[in-house]
Amino acid sequence: EDKVVQSPLSLVVHEGDTVTLNCSYEVTNFRSLLWYKQEKKAPTFLFMLTSSGIEKKSGRLSSILDKKELSSILNITATQTGDSAIYLCAGRGDDKIIFGKGTRLHILP
Amino acid sequence: GAGVSQSPRYKVAKRGQDVALRCDPISGHVSLFWYQQALGQGPEFLTYFQNEAQLDKSGLPSDRFFAERPEGSVSTLKIQRTQQEDSAVYLCASSSGLYNEQFFGPGTRLTVL
Secondary structure: EEEEEOOOOOOEEOOOOEEEEEEEEEOOOOOOEEEEEEEOOOOEEEEEOOOOOOOOEEEEEEEEEOOOEEEEEEEEOOOOOOOOOOOOEEEEEOOOEEEOOOEEEEEEE | OOOOOEEOOOEEEEOOOOOEEEOOOOOOOOOOEEEEEOOOOOOOOEEEEOEEEEEEOOOOOOOOOEOOOOOOOOOEEOOOOOOHOOEEEEEEEEOOOOOOOOOOOOOOOEEHH
């Protein structure tokens, strides 16, 4: 059965800390791995990863895919209170997209 | 607007009522997805359209759920005889292709009493 598992489920850190969020996937006919940020509204897209070992970067956020380990990580450096959100990972196969339960990140000022 | 829109934003239904949720995708987007997100969970895939064709409806939880996109643009998700476990946020997303970035609408929060 296809599944996406994220860890940790929740994380509380202080502003300025660096965090690493994990995602593992088992998706039939895997095509890409997606990261989203969800605040009190619909998820907003962060990254789409299709190739193993190539880091994608956007400001303080970066992500990389390891197809051998069937996993991905999302790094956030120098965290800010505005980074507080749920971070969703999703694996896309041929005909569907499967989301993990998300990591709830809370940044303390 | 240029984004995905959904209506209504909030819907309260009595158990047993039928509801219809609407999604207006980004103009020109051929792919349209419906998701159900329960409180504290990630979005769960419900169904997917390519233009007017419903290519995958494997995520629909029961035959009370029905989706259509008759002209390949606006889509409607209908839930018949609503039950309390149907309470969730229903998200619609569209993309220019199955493997392209999905843009989400704001969602419809359905509460079944």
